[in-house]
Amino acid sequence: MTKDNNTNPKKPKFSSWWIYGIIAILLLGFQYFGSSTFSSTKKTTTSELQEYLRNGDVAKIVIITNTRQAKVYLTEEALKKKVHQDVAHQPFSLNPGATPQYVLDYGDLQIFQNEITEIKKENNLDTIVEFSTESNVLGDLLLSLLPFVVIIGIWIYLMRRMSGGAGGGAGGQIFNIGKSKAKLFDEKTDTRTSFKDVAGLEGAKEEVEEIVEFLKHPDKYTSLGGKIPKGALLVGPPGTGKTLLAKAVAGEAKVPFFSLSGSDFVEMFVGVGASRVRDLFKQAKDKAPAIIFIDEIDAIGRARGKNNFTGSNDERENTLNQLLTEMDGFGTNTNVIVLAATNRADVLDKALMRAGRFDRQIYVDLPDIRERKEIFEVHLRPIKTAETLDLDFLARQTPGFSGADIANVCNEAALIAARKEKKAVTKQDFLDAVDRIVGGLEKKNKIITPGEKKTIAYHEAGHATVSWMLEHAAPLVKVTIVPRGQSLGAAWYLPEERLIVRPDQMKDEMCATLGGRAAEKVIFNKISTGALSDLEKVTKQARAMVTIYGLNDKIGNLTYYDSSGQTDYGFSKPYSEDTAQKIDKEISILIEEQYVRAVALLEKHKDKLTELAERLLEKEVIFKDDLEKIFGKRPFEKEFDEKGQEIQDEETTPTPLEK
Incomplete structure (x- = not known):
């Protein structure tokens, strides 16, 4: 019969702290056993001592001058008396003759001495x-050494914490502070993510799959003269799945996978970042072929030479320089691939982006309607649903959502269902979750006066009316005057996601956005501060039309947009003061034209606007x-198939206009 190794208890590992503990216990033991507290010595008083003296029981009195204490030793005859039987026998003492029977505290030494003499x-x-005088050598030694021990202990603790942990491996000690903090993943135990867990992202997934294939079968590509790429940069909005793709690579690649963040190179000590880069690539080369993944590389890869007004040594630039050298410099190894x-x-610095360092830039975009459906399928696996959900419907309701947003929708839907004491998650829970994420939390108990509520109702009805009447404005999905988040009311629309936008489409959107303030003007002949977010939105749109997209006749085919972001650090505008005045004037004209247009539309349909607002109230x-009951069918209605998708393959998204 074989003995199961798992049943054997693991032997404790030896630690140097055991020695420190044993020494401390021995010191305390000597202090304890050497003291009088372990003997039968009793406390007595001055009056009792005087009585013992008169009876002739005292053989010797030792007066300790520095502690104001006196030790009393009895005669052999006195120890046989009944009154002293409690102190006659010493239970344990290393030197019985040196142990006093009584001890007392005296006040003034001169008075005490005179009383004994008399x-x-x-x-x-x-x-x-x-x-005599007494001194506790061990105690004094401990007291003198204790401050130094505490200071040294605190210093060692801080150094171990700053160097990345209390372990004994790389980065665990003060001498290893320059070691890499990258985590080495084992595909069998550390990560279970594979490409099957990554929904959508077909193009990006194909690129990284090819990188994994390079490492698995390099001869397939090198036999034709090709070279394995040095690196691949994953770029895209937050939450689109860049880190998830890297986790899938770690799960799929049967090679060592080093993972760390860009901030892991940053340290309070000068030169540590560059040292950690060298150590990281040294470890990767020792285990080549290998993959290095640096998340949030902009922490160290920001363009050099900007914002360094002090002229002092820039630790981040030194780290970036070392990274550039390791990726493509003398002595580099092609068997290490860097993902970032x-x-x-x-x-990011241009030197970092060039071919030979990051040969491939993989853009991870927001998912389209088909990819959102696949993402829903992944995140709905662990969720218990009450019915067969229409994933096409959910995908249509969440355009513009990233993969992280969709995961949040599924989680919120499960929480909402649990809050309502449901046994399973329903379709309505998902819709409530979308509203909760897009619009914010409902505040039904917010105190709103009847007058304010009426104004909000007409404001939202104005948005709905204008958007219904304009061809390129987004059609309404839902309007509410229940406060959500920071807004007093919200409206959800289904705008088309267009790759290119024409001026008439942008003007229709601006007109619909100004419909709320226009409704207040038409109905109450007064305006309010409730249109703040509307005005912010149309001002940005108008400024973009004039200064970015070149859609204004007076300014012409010019753009003042800088995609490199250099103008963000400048103190001057890229146009003259005369041009600035023209831009401001054209923006104002553009917005006012659409406001007048919205007022005219609402004046024409004032009765329907009022009916809609009353129903909303x-x-x-x-x-x-x-x-549809009030206005009839929308004249610009698109055709949909049986699943509710537009035949023109134009997808839509609910976007709240917060007030």
């Missing part, structure tokens, strides 16, 4: 009186069906 004369005693991820590719939430 009693000795009166009774003709030969009691010995001695004077960032959502700030515009601020009554129900607090209205949907597309309510608008």
